[in-house]
Amino acid sequence: MTPPILEATGLGVRHRRGWALRDCSLAVPAGRVAALVGPNGAGKTTLMLAAAGLLAPVRGSVTVRGTAAFVAQDKPLYESFTVAEMLEFGRRTNPRWDGEGAQARLDALGVPLGARTGRLSGGQQAQVAITLALARLPDLIVLDEPLANLDPLxxxxxxxxxxxxxxxxxxxxxxxxxxxxxLADTCDWLVVLNGGRLQVSGDIDDLLAGHLVLSGPAEAAEGLEPVSAAVTGRHATLLVRGEPALDARWSARHPNLDELVMGYLRSPEAAALPGPVEVSR
Known part of the structure; x- marks a missing residue:
């Protein structure tokens, strides 16, 4: 079996205020587009920095089988540099560099090479930052909120x-x-962090197929162990794992990605994780 490109085992990272990540073990297969979601302060950026080799864990380990490139949320560019100068800077500071491909990509996107990066639109800055990362020919590219502050187009x-x-x-x-x-239309793997702990890691289609959203009378919930529950008066809506035996009064359907994510984030102690055999491969 092909080993995962990104693997963390017992990963722990501690800052001055406490643990940013604790006992984090996950594996992301090669060729996947993995969505990393969680509330502010969940440890997402910490995990990404560790995966990119920019932060050393206190405990455990993180392994990337290949090379990684990281693009921070603030799209790190020298604002006084032209786009062409950024490309030249990249060429001089990276042993692996696809300058022709980078220039062709920016030409196709209509990004002017003579423009100073500080005067580009937010979308153009994001494209330049991602192009610089791709030009390093990485096996894994790590993007921290690449769409932040961009308009829908x-x-x-x-x-x-x-x-x-x-x-x-x-x-x-x-x-x-x-x-x-x-993320629903572009990602096929899901990682959910909450309070520095891993809650969910797995193939999105498998996760959606392995959960149900139940709607029905609140009294019918007795005996069920939901991931999360919302009760309004006598009516309840539950997110449950698997296909439990159900009261006939329940209406059942599979969740969408947003419902799955929100269900787990509302219940920090719940988890949908692979077994230790899968994680250690």
Whole structure:
């Protein structure tokens, strides 16, 4: 079996205020587009920095089988540099560098090479930052909120061009976002962090198929062990794992991605994780 491109085992990272990550074990297969979601302060950026080799864990380990490139949320560019100068800077500071491909990509996107990066639109800055990362020819690209502060059209353009690179190169992507709806059409793997702990890690289609949203009378919930529950008067809506034996009064359907994510985030102690055999491969 092909080993995962990204694997963390017992990963722990501690900052001054406490643990940013604790006992985090996960594996992301190669060629996947993995969505990393969770509330602010959940440890998403910490996990990404550790995966990119920019932060050393206190406990456990994190392994990338290949090379990784990281793009921070603030799209780190030298604002006084032109786009062409950023490309030249990248060429001089990276032993692996696809300058021709990077220039061709920016030409196709209509990003002027002579423009200073500080004067580009937010969408263009995101495209330049991602292009610089892709030019390093990574096996894994890690994107921290790449769509933050972009308008809907720019978000669509960034994701469309990124997915083109994924299809063409067989690249693996780990990206964080607060907008779960935007991830449903592009991501096929889900990682949920909450309070520095891993709650969910797995194939999105499998996760959705393995859960049900139940709607019915609250008294019918007795005996069920839901991931999360919302009760309004006598009516209850539950997110449950698997296919438990149900009272005939329940209406059941599979959740969408947003419902799955929100169900787990509302219940920090719940988890949908692979067994230790899967994690250790």
């Amino acid at each position: 720019a978000r669509h353009d960034v994701m469309r061009t990124l997915m083109g690179e994924v299809a063409g190169r067989g690249l693996t992507v780990l990206l964080s976002s607060h907008v779960v709806a935007e």
